[in-house]
Amino acid sequence: MQTSPAHAAHHEDREIETLEEFDAVVSARGTLSGFRVQAVDLTDRTRELLTTDTTGAVFLGCRMRPDAEAKTRADGALVLPPLPGLPFDPYRGHLYTPDDLFASLDKGYEETPDALAYAWFQRTRADGDIFASMLRAVHDDSMSDALDELLRGARVVGVMGGHAMARGTEEYRGAARLGRALARTGFTVATGGGPGAMEAANLGAYAAPYDDPVLDEACELLAAAPSFTPSISDWARAAFEVRTRWPKGGHSVGIPTWFYGHEPPNAFASRIAKYFANATREDGLLARCNAGVVFLPGAAGTVQEVFDNATPNYYESRGKPTPMVLVNRAHWTEKLPAWPLLRSLARERSMEARIALVDRIEEAPEALKHLLG
Known part of the structure; x- marks a missing residue:
């Protein structure tokens, strides 16, 4: 472990x-x-x-x-020994793949291992069973162990953003192009592994080995099921249609959680570390982004991630501060003004030279490159 x-x-x-x-x-x-x-x-x-x-x-x-x-x-x-009747293996030695979590999707999302694990989580969390708590902890530690093995030596850039970003929008296409650009530069893209901006970035990394038009075609196919509501099944099937048409996609990592059970994992991260404990997942995701994090517009979860990442940078508890690039000036200075607070925190500290605010998503890779020096 x-x-x-x-x-x-x-x-x-x-x-x-x-x-x-x-x-x-x-x-x-x-x-x-x-x-x-x-x-x-x-x-x-x-x-x-x-x-x-x-x-x-x-x-x-x-x-x-x-x-x-x-x-x-x-x-x-x-x-x-193995534990019969569980919809997951607490001792699992490897990260999940999309095929693992979405097995039996042809019968409906409710029959997939992902959905069954969430249903088990809901039942056991409600009754406070200490044995179930132990199994969740063992599973999550197995995920962390496998994730460390996978990412050893990799230059990891996180892409954070809200799950509400719909397929078919220009924002979604921009996030996908960002993931593609980062992957082609040699970074391993890591996201929260869910829908919206997270899926878009993983999709971009998936499309990185292909010629540029493939990403546009994939986005058009996905637009037929723009959101995971009202039907996760339709949303997921559209993703697997893309994967079937272009089966040799690039690698990236998704790190989602069953804590947000309404939010399924996306099918474009080649490896998925899915956690029961959201706090463990959040800290582990950001801690592994050793080459920086790009923050796309999001709501409460993304704001939390900004400052979860800012704290170790402020105290330098993980060594040299890692770059932070916030995208969309109006969002981060007016709608949710995280940037002024982040800039104030950074003032006269070593992290001051490691933060940036850009207007357009296309500017993010160059800003990240500049902050990395």
Whole structure:
């Protein structure tokens, strides 16, 4: 699970998250002692488990036959078995893909793993079950661990903005072009993983490997279902139609939450770290944007993200302040005047040289480049 930076490399050397990794370790080392095996189906590896030392190993949600399980327990291994009946795997070793979360979409969004996990969350949150709370925490820590592994060495730029931005609008197309420009520059685009501005930025990164007209065509297709209300199913199907037509999209990350259950994840982030705890998700999203954040117009959630990001920049608690680019002067100085407060906070501090306000979304990549130096 999550490890401190000082021990991260050592612990990752001991993590096994796929059957291929399991086979490689058994073959090369001849022992599983001290290893952590995470959510791997080992029902066809009974012989290996019976003949390999598993002293001090940890098996998290691994399926195995009864005789293999009995032997590993006798060795002194910790075995936490899979939990039947859950719509998610709390020990999951990898981030989600859109196909994972939207499986069974042909039967309606309500039948997808994403919707079923939210329904489970609503039930268990209401009754205050400590076991369910523990499962949510384990799942979220698994997400953080997988996200750290995915983003190691990446230059990550966050794109924040409201979920209400409709497909088919010029604002949506602008956010998509921004995501494309950032991806083509070599950044990994990270968003809150939901609809609206978040989807647009992930879409832009998805379209980055294709010629420019593809993004315009994709936006036209999506405009047939402009919002996730009233039908999440129609909204999601339009996205998968785009993915089917252009199947080799670029990579980006979405980091959504089941806390906002009315808000589905978008299908254009290639990897999705979905959390139950919104506070963990918010802090983790911003903390991983090591190359800066672009803030598009949004409401309360986006305002919160501006100052969630400003706080560690102000105190330099994460080292050198990361760039912050706010887009749309009227929005951030008149409608929701976050910019004057941000500028006042930054005055005479090192973050002062790392913030910018631009009028148009097309100016954001150059402003970010300037702030990065």
